[in-house]
Amino acid sequence: MQTDVIIIGAGAAGLAAAKELSKQGISHIVLEASHRIGGRAYSEELAPDVWFDLGCAYMLKGDDSFNKLDESNPFLEIAKEQGEAVELNDYDEHYFYNGKELDYTQSKAREDFFESCVEAIKRAAENGEDCALSDVVDLESPYAIAYNDVMSVTAPKDLDEISVADAFHGVEGYSEYITPNGYGNVVARWGSDIEVSLNSKVETIDWSGKEVIVETAKGTIRGKCVISTVSNGILAAQHIDFKPRLPDWKLDAIQGITMGAENKIGVHFKKKVFDDGVSGLYQSWSDDDQGAYMEVNLLNSNVASVFMGGRFSQWMEKQGQEACHDYAVERIAEMFGNDIKKSVGRTIVTAWHTDPWTLGSYAAALPGQFYQREPLKRPVGDKIFFAGEATARAHGTCNGAYWTGIRAASEVVEVLK
Numbered sequence: 001m002q003t004d005v006i007i008i009g010a011g012a013a014g015l016a017a018a019k020e021l022s023k024q025g026i027s028h029i030v031l032e033a034s035h036r037i038g039g040r041a042y043s044e045e046l047a048p049d050v051w052f053d054l055g056c057a058y059m060l061k062g063d064d065s066f067n068k069l070d071e072s073n074p075f076l077e078i079a080k081e082q083g084e085a086v087e088l089n090d091y092d093e094h095y096f097y098n099g100k101e102l103d104y105t106q107s108k109a110r111e112d113f114f115e116s117c118v119e120a121i122k123r124a125a126e127n128g129e130d131c132a133l134s135d136v137v138d139l140e141s142p143y144a145i146a147y148n149d150v151m152s153v154t155a156p157k158d159l160d161e162i163s164v165a166d167a168f169h170g171v172e173g174y175s176e177y178i179t180p181n182g183y184g185n186v187v188a189r190w191g192s193d194i195e196v197s198l199n200s201k202v203e204t205i206d207w208s209g210k211e212v213i214v215e216t217a218k219g220t221i222r223g224k225c226v227i228s229t230v231s232n233g234i235l236a237a238q239h240i241d242f243k244p245r246l247p248d249w250k251l252d253a254i255q256g257i258t259m260g261a262e263n264k265i266g267v268h269f270k271k272k273v274f275d276d277g278v279s280g281l282y283q284s285w286s287d288d289d290q291g292a293y294m295e296v297n298l299l300n301s302n303v304a305s306v307f308m309g310g311r312f313s314q315w316m317e318k319q320g321q322e323a324c325h326d327y328a329v330e331r332i333a334e335m336f337g338n339d340i341k342k343s344v345g346r347t348i349v350t351a352w353h354t355d356p357w358t359l360g361s362y363a364a365a366l367p368g369q370f371y372q373r374e375p376l377k378r379p380v381g382d383k384i385f386f387a388g389e390a391t392a393r394a395h396g397t398c399n400g401a402y403w404t405g406i407r408a409a410s411e412v413v414e415v416l417k
């Protein structure tokens with residue numbers, strides 16, 4: 001089979017690239033290893049009419065917190081057109097330390113500590129230090145564990161594995177909007193007009209000659225160039241065999257921006273268990289225990305989503321689905337009482353770190369490696385172009401991934417002119 005552009009991966013980046021190339025009238029084929037489109041944008045029905053997002057859930061948009069650059073979210077408009085964007089108005093935050101909810105003074109101290117971390121990151125990054133977050137925040141603070149728990153879920157790595165420059169340049173999202181029936185479903189509906197060859201795992205990319213020859217589980221495809229949108233986990237594990245191998249500068253970049261681990265456990269309850277008005281974030285931690293971080297009853301869903309991040313999340317993933325389920329139910333019971341256990345219905349446990357199509361949740365630069373973001377997105381030999389969330393300015397987001405697909409498609413158009 002022959003085409004101009006071979007797009008690898010049908011997540012937000014690959015689908016956006018395909019749409020852009022269609023607009024420009026350039027022939028292309030989208031190859032997707034799995035049985036579905038959407039990639040890390042993926043919703044499953046947790047209970048009848050209750051949808052749970054295993055990957056992206058919050059429609060992030062907004063300022064890059066320090067550089068004040070705007071990163072719009074096209075999926076917000078798309079979701080609105082689909083009648084699927086709901087403003088998140090009722091959202092409380094509750095924090096518990098050593099078993100007790102923080103009082104006003106402690107809440108203020110917690111906020112001040114989090115603010116001091118932001119300032120410390122800013123100072124270090126502005127001084128050109130690309131050290132680890134653990135080098136600049138006060139780890140002795142009673143709020144340091146809570147900070148690590150938040151960062152490990154959102155970064156998604158522990159403080160010693162997060163580059164301050166990467167954190168500094170990240171786009172600070174705010175999630176005023178969510179989708180009642182799943183962000184993954186919004187992306188899948190939006191992408192449904194694109195022809196995708198499913199179950200077509202790319203095994204080899206031979207770019208040694210004039211054209212590019214791609215071997216897949218379903219046969220050979222020839223094209224002028226390739227847009228790779230696979231995760232950095234897949235690239236780092238060399239699940240795709242490049243012939244000749246990628247240049248050292250590209251391999252170094254891939255090794256510098258590694259995958260973190262965020263997982264979620266969605267727990268649905270068979271009967272109404274949350275009092276009216278209970279909706280939002282619940283976080284607890286103690287001096288001697290792993291903290292818990294969960295979102296409860298958003299849009300009166302009767303669901304608690306328990307988050308795990310960083311090394312703890314990787315370790316829990318290894319313990320298996322049942323252990324993750326038990327962990328989540330215990331944490332929920334600690335907050336809402338043991339009786340709640342009787343009403344536990346279906347649960348969904350994610351396992352992104354070992355997911356064969358991603359090998360991680362999303363990527364973040366290791367300390368000292370932020371500069372690798374630039375070579376990571378640079379094309380190789382005008383034949384292999386790179387998109388996907390790790391190459392986005394709003395890295396680790398679905399909207400960021402979308403813009404990388406548009407960017408890579410535009411680079412290809414320039415080369416093919």
Ligand SMILES: Cc1cc2nc3c(=O)[nH]c(=O)nc-3n(C[C@H](O)[C@H](O)[C@H](O)COP(=O)(O)OP(=O)(O)OC[C@H]3O[C@@H](n4cnc5c(N)ncnc54)[C@H](O)[C@@H]3O)c2cc1C
Pocket residue numbers: 008009010011012013014031032033034037038039040041054055056057058059060200201202203229230231234239240262263264350352357358360361362387388389390395396397398399401
């Ligand atoms: C737990 C979690 C929570 C998140 N929360 C949010 C959030 O709230 N808001 C937000 O904006 N973002 C969030 N994200 C991030 C967001 O989901 C991703 O950044 C985005 O979906 C990535 O899109 P992508 O196109 O870059 O990659 P992917 O969606 O991973 O697409 C790449 C595709 O390539 C395919 N592939 C892999 N190997 C091969 C191969 N050899 N051959 C062919 N195809 C292959 C994969 O199957 C996949 O479909 C979250 C992610 C996770 C995991």
